[in-house]
Amino acid sequence: MDSKRIVYMDHAATTYVKPEVLEAMLPYFTEQFGNPSSVYTLGRKSRSAIEEAREKVAKAIGALPEEIYFTGGGSEADNWAIKGAAFANRAKGNHIITSKIEHHAILNTCEFLEKQGFEVTYVSVDENGVIDLEELKNSITDKTILISIMFANNEIGTIQPIEEIGRIAKERGIIFHTDAVQAIGNVEINVKDMNIDMLSLAAHKFYGPKGVGALYVRKGIRIENLIHGGGQERKRRGGTENLPGIVGLGKAIELATADIEGHNARIRALRDRLLNGILEKIPYTKLNGHPEKRLPGNINVSFKFIEGEGLLLLLDQSGIYGSTGSACSSGSLDPSHVLLAIGLPHEIAHGSLRLSLGDKNTEEDVDYVLDVLPKIVQRLRDMSPLYENFIKGGR
Amino acid sequence: MDSKRIVYMDHAATTYVKPEVLEAMLPYFTEQFGNPSSVYTLGRKSRSAIEEAREKVAKAIGALPEEIYFTGGGSEADNWAIKGAAFANRAKGNHIITSKIEHHAILNTCEFLEKQGFEVTYVSVDENGVIDLEELKNSITDKTILISIMFANNEIGTIQPIEEIGRIAKERGIIFHTDAVQAIGNVEINVKDMNIDMLSLAAHKFYGPKGVGALYVRKGIRIENLIHGGGQERKRRGGTENLPGIVGLGKAIELATADIEGHNARIRALRDRLLNGILEKIPYTKLNGHPEKRLPGNINVSFKFIEGEGLLLLLDQSGIYGSTGSACSSGSLDPSHVLLAIGLPHEIAHGSLRLSLGDKNTEEDVDYVLDVLPKIVQRLRDMSPLYENFIKGGR
Amino acid sequence: MYSDKVMDHFMNPRNVGEIENADGIGEVGNPKCGDIMRIYLDVEDNIIKDVKFKTFGCGAAIASSSMATELIKGKTLEEAWRLTNKAVAEALGGLPAIKMHCSVLAEGAIHKAINDYRIKHGLEPWKDDKNYDDDHHDIGE
Numbered sequence: 006m007d008s009k010r011i012v013y014m015d016h017a018a019t020t021y022v023k024p025e026v027l028e029a030m031l032p033y034f035t036e037q038f039g040n041p042s043s044v045y046t047l048g049r050k051s052r053s054a055i056e057e058a059r060e061k062v063a064k065a066i067g068a069l070p071e072e073i074y075f076t077g078g079g080s081e082a083d084n085w086a087i088k089g090a091a092f093a094n095r096a097k098g099n100h101i102i103t104s105k106i107e108h109h110a111i112l113n114t115c116e117f118l119e120k121q122g123f124e125v126t127y128v129s130v131d132e133n134g135v136i137d138l139e140e141l142k143n144s145i146t147d148k149t150i151l152i153s154i155m156f157a158n159n160e161i162g163t164i165q166p167i168e169e170i171g172r173i174a175k176e177r178g179i180i181f182h183t184d185a186v187q188a189i190g191n192v193e194i195n196v197k198d199m200n201i202d203m204l205s206l207a208a209h210k211f212y213g214p215k216g217v218g219a220l221y222v223r224k225g226i227r228i229e230n231l232i233h234g235g236g237q238e239r240k241r242r243g244g245t246e247n248l249p250g251i252v253g254l255g256k257a258i259e260l261a262t263a264d265i266e267g268h269n270a271r272i273r274a275l276r277d278r279l280l281n282g283i284l285e286k287i288p289y290t291k292l293n294g295h296p297e298k299r300l301p302g303n304i305n306v307s308f309k310f311i312e313g314e315g316l317l318l319l320l321d322q323s324g325i326y327g328s329t330g331s332a333c334s335s336g337s338l339d340p341s342h343v344l345l346a347i348g349l350p351h352e353i354a355h356g357s358l359r360l361s362l363g364d365k366n367t368e369e370d371v372d373y374v375l376d377v378l379p380k381i382v383q384r385l386r387d388m389s390p391l392y393e394n395f396i397k398g399g400r
Numbered sequence: 401m402d403s404k405r406i407v408y409m410d411h412a413a414t415t416y417v418k419p420e421v422l423e424a425m426l427p428y429f430t431e432q433f434g435n436p437s438s439v440y441t442l443g444r445k446s447r448s449a450i451e452e453a454r455e456k457v458a459k460a461i462g463a464l465p466e467e468i469y470f471t472g473g474g475s476e477a478d479n480w481a482i483k484g485a486a487f488a489n490r491a492k493g494n495h496i497i498t499s500k501i502e503h504h505a506i507l508n509t510c511e512f513l514e515k516q517g518f519e520v521t522y523v524s525v526d527e528n529g530v531i532d533l534e535e536l537k538n539s540i541t542d543k544t545i546l547i548s549i550m551f552a553n554n555e556i557g558t559i560q561p562i563e564e565i566g567r568i569a570k571e572r573g574i575i576f577h578t579d580a581v582q583a584i585g586n587v588e589i590n591v592k593d594m595n596i597d598m599l600s601l602a603a604h605k606f607y608g609p610k611g612v613g614a615l616y617v618r619k620g621i622r623i624e625n626l627i628h629g630g631g632q633e634r635k636r637r638g639g640t641e642n643l644p645g646i647v648g649l650g651k652a653i654e655l656a657t658a659d660i661e662g663h664n665a666r667i668r669a670l671r672d673r674l675l676n677g678i679l680e681k682i683p684y685t686k687l688n689g690h691p692e693k694r695l696p697g698n699i700n701v702s703f704k705f706i707e708g709e710g711l712l713l714l715l716d717q718s719g720i721y722g723s724t725g726s727a728c729s730s731g732s733l734d735p736s737h738v739l740l741a742i743g744l745p746h747e748i749a750h751g752s753l754r755l756s757l758g759d760k761n762t763e764e765d766v767d768y769v770l771d772v773l774p775k776i777v778q779r780l781r782d783m784s785p786l787y788e789n790f791i792k793g794g795r
Numbered sequence: 796m797y798s799d800k801v802m803d804h805f806m807n808p809r810n811v812g813e814i815e816n817a818d819g820i821g822e823v824g825n826p827k828c829g830d831i832m833r834i835y836l837d838v839e840d841n842i843i844k845d846v847k848f849k850t851f852g853c854g855a856a857i858a859s860s861s862m863a864t865e866l867i868k869g870k871t872l873e874e875a876w877r878l879t880n881k882a883v884a885e886a887l888g889g890l891p892a893i894k895m896h897c898s899v900l901a902e903g904a905i906h907k908a909i910n911d912y913r914i915k916h917g918l919e920p921w922k923d924d925k926n927y928d929d930d931h932h933d934i935g936e
């Protein structure tokens with residue numbers, strides 16, 4: 006096996022916690038641990054730490070602090086938004102619109118709601134993964150209570166026309182939720198300008214801790230609780246607050262949104278160098294997702310004739326960490342629903358590789374991947390009967 | 401303002417994280433941060449850390465590792481157990497039995513389910529806070545799908561006859577859930593011997609981190625998911641795993657259950673010294689909860705003629721942290737439902753103080769409280785019109 | 796949760812106690828819903844010469860009692876009657892929303908004490924537009 010260089014390029018899956026973030030969190034484990042609901046000094050200090058974090062989150066997305074509710078992660082925020090709006094608005098209607106390429110936190114929640122008597126329309130996307138706005142408009146009925154479209158896709162990185170969708174929803178008086186778990190820190194977001202009524206985010210995607218997230222709920226939007234319980238989060242989310250986690254989320258979102266443009270320019274330059282290198286050096290390779298409207302750190306390519314899990318394992322041997330939409334590496338053995346939704350045939354979806362770059366990646370990392378990856382792809386192709394057919398057919 | 405001695409006696413609300421626990425967690429923030437669902441080395445290491453923690457939780461309660469599911473806290477575990485069992489068994493029946501003194505994570509969940517067409521019986525407790533077993537048995541119908549009774553009460557510390565309830569539920573083929581959030585580390589628990597089908601716990605009650613908990617679900621029990629999403633937790637709880645939190649939970653439960661008897665003996669001795677001192681020194685004071693069958697660290701007393709919030713604030717000024725069931729300090733302005741359920745009149749519930757002792761409390765702490773508390777109670781009584789009436793009436 | 800002013804008046808309440816043979820006594824509240832406030836007045840030439848209180852209630856209730864008694868001391872009965880709970884809360888540097896009702900008690904107890912004085916002196920009691928013994932728990936939020 007090659008050198009023990011480690012190149013982490015799976016930031017879309019999760020990130021490490023930045024040292025400044027961890028440092029901000031540490032006092033809240035052992036010293037400042039008081040329950041924020043308590044009236045005594047120790048509790049009041051916890052309360053102010055939480056409110057400070059809430060302000061940071063609000064500021065990052067152009068919301069008011071009292072519109073931010075902390076959750077146990079992105080999935081909880083998504084579940085809460087969808088089920089909360091559904092259960093609270095049942096009297097108004099039972100129709101929900103979402104897309105075919107949402108995260109499973111949305112899709113499986115919708116499936117659950119279908120069992121509870123709701124109807125869900127899954128809008129298509131084009132070959133770049135962009136929502137079909139016409140289809141979305143046409144699927145609105147007078148029973149439609151909620152539209153949920155993700156801000157940016159976690160697999161192919163495509164960024165959606167959120168402002169337009171917000172406008173459509175607003176015109177029709179429909180609640181609009183967006184899963185911005187992948188977008189925070191990568192796209193400028195202003196929930197007011199964009200007419201977003203609810204927005205989900207998760208700290209561990211932007212160098213904050215795992216197990217904490219937030220849901221923005223515009224003032225005046227009524228949703229049913231998901232975690233019923235004590236009076237926390239102004240009675241809308243029960244459970245003793247994850248104090249260090251929330252402090253970490255606050256710090257992380259502050260750092261992540263301090264200079265989005267500068268961050269993007271740097272990451273995009275690296276990403277493009279890597280992407281162009283891959284497309285140049287490895288034949289029969291296709292970029293998935295939108296060529297421009299995509300997350301700055303996202304690469305998603307399909308290498309024809311090979312399968313992604315083997316690719317990941319060989320990359321791992323060289324210290325390179327990425328991910329794939331291949332069925333073989335998912336628990337379910339179905340290839341990525343996103344890659345299928347943009348029209349990839351199964352065998353092309355199979356050979357997909359996602360590399361998602363982050364703050365610590367360097368040009369050396371990129372060059373190292375450009376050195377290793379072509380050899381690995383070739384090695385797998387040399388084992389592939391599909392490649393053999395192709396080569397023989399081509400001769 | 402007395403000295404700046406700090407005496408934390410609110411361990412039932414939350415605890416600090418033990419240094420050993422934090423130490424175990426630390427590598428998982430910054431170094432070992434890989435997504436446990438990833439196939440590469442970094443992900444696999446995360447996976448084994450999680451599975452190790454799962455084994456520790458299982459061992460602590462006599463369950464199998466594959467029966468443990470990690471959650472974002474005690475409230476999530478409670479919500480999941482109740483809603484999960486309800487939605488999954490709707491075809492069998494719509495009746496749920498619980499008690500009047502459950503935590504709001506249970507009670508408010510039941511209230512939600514009532515709106516969804518379920519029927520809930522809230523069994524009474526006696527003046528010590530012990531469930532009325534006859535009433536429980538008599539309330540079972542052929543529509544009963546779930547019994548949920550807490551292991552030990554968070555306010556008054558009363559421990560329930562869980563084994564008997566387990567036997568009753570088993571005989572009638574009803575799923576039995578217990579909220580053991582307060583019991584872990586204080587009571588020996590074996591889910592198999594006790595016929596417990598589901599059990600909730602939360603790390604921050606036993607010197608683990610906030611924002612992480614677990615639900616034990618006996619093999620063969622089918623419940624609907626609460627957080628729908630990715631394939632995590634064997635597809636039963638979506639969301640990127642809170643890796644450091646889960647590792648911390650594992651370490652904390654291992655420490656908390658290593659020597660329950662020894663721990664209890666020490667805490668109980670301190671507690672009894674404090675309790676006896678309070679009852680001796682402060683007249684017109686009543687112990688709430690069962691005199692023997694109670695959590696080792698729990699004291700809950702009512703001081704007649706005064707109100708608890710003022711008491712807490714004055715204690716705080718002396719560096720003593722406790723809690724109260726007084727309406728005035730709760731968000732809802734209703735006095736504790738638990739104190740009302742054991743038959744206390746409103747004004748006596750008002751003057752309640754809970755002191756919950758923990759591992760770092762000492763005899764000096766106890767003596768300090770015994771010095772400060774009587775003066776504070778007297779000071780408040782001297783301001784109280786009720787005390788004035790009583791004294792004048794007595795004259 | 797509480798402002799420094801509230802904490803000060805809670806920690807060092809002014810005018811705690813009772814007045815023997817007070818000219819006017821007012822009590823509002825209901826032990827069932829929590830709070831009781833009792834105000835004692837000493838009145839001379841229509842002026843409040845002395846005032847004392849006893850309160851069974853939270854920190855905000857005690858601080859409100861203390862502040863309200865300070866505010867009416869030395870004032871005419873008419874001036875004291877016009878003291879609103881809002882003025883008490885403002886003088887305290889504000890109260891948390893769910894604690895506003897605690898200051899209502901002070902207003903009510905003063906009104907009752909004044910009318911007690913008026914009745915004892917054969918005067919018509921002044922009309923009150925609020926019923927202070929209602930379940931005050933709806934007030935506030």
Ligand SMILES: Cc1ncc(COP(=O)(O)O)c(C=O)c1O
Pocket residue numbers: 243244245246412413473474475476478503505550552553554579581582602604611613
């Ligand atoms: C008995 C009981 N159940 C449930 C909970 C909820 O746990 P958490 O606050 O961790 O969500 C608590 C503590 O707050 C509790 O004491």
Ligand SMILES: Cc1ncc(COP(=O)(O)O)c(C=O)c1O
Pocket residue numbers: 017018078079080081083108110155157158159184186187207209216218638639640641
């Ligand atoms: C787009 C998107 N939504 C939701 C989630 C779920 O977030 P979490 O895993 O923190 O629950 C993720 C990441 O896993 C995501 O990428």
Ligand code: FES
Pocket residue numbers: 332333334338
């Ligand atoms: S070849 Fe093994 S899962 Fe696809």
Ligand code: FES
Pocket residue numbers: 727728729733829830851852853854855856894896897
């Ligand atoms: S007196 Fe009860 S809340 Fe203020």
